Amino acid sequence: MSGAIILWVALGGALGSVLRYAMTLLMKPATSYPFPLAIMAVNVLGCLCIGLVARKIPVLVSESYQLSVKAFMITGVLGGFTTFSSFALEAGQLLEKGQPFWAMIYIFSTVFIGLAAFCVAYFR
Numbered sequence: 001m002s003g004a005i006i007l008w009v010a011l012g013g014a015l016g017s018v019l020r021y022a023m024t025l026l027m028k029p030a031t032s033y034p035f036p037l038a039i040m041a042v043n044v045l046g047c048l049c050i051g052l053v054a055r056k057i058p059v060l061v062s063e064s065y066q067l068s069v070k071a072f073m074i075t076g077v078l079g080g081f082t083t084f085s086s087f088a089l090e091a092g093q094l095l096e097k098g099q100p101f102w103a104m105i106y107i108f109s110t111v112f113i114g115l116a117a118f119c120v121a122y123f124r
Helices: 003-026 037-060 063-081 084-096 100-123
Strands: none
Touching: 003 037, 003 063, 037 063, 037 084, 037 100, 084 100
16 A cells, blocks of 8 residues: 555545534434434445445546545545444434334444445436
């Protein structure tokens, strides 16, 4: 692994993390729902974006730059933007609050809508 690739991943990860934080702040007014809508939206949007990026990189970027673009966009930006650990934490907090119904709604809707978003982007 080259130093340049590590730098691309680091820069992308920093950008993705800031974008996730900004999106959760922007969605704060919508967080009155019984489950964490902001992280769900981040993960679903991330699934859509990773589908688009994975599908379009070979078409839009020359082969010599594909590794750098994938490292920056997929591993860096989208890896920093989406967050399975926050998803697990928030699902666990719903269970801890005695809200198993909302925890299951949150888990299944995030997984299935996220997979659907990926499929729409990747297979269209």
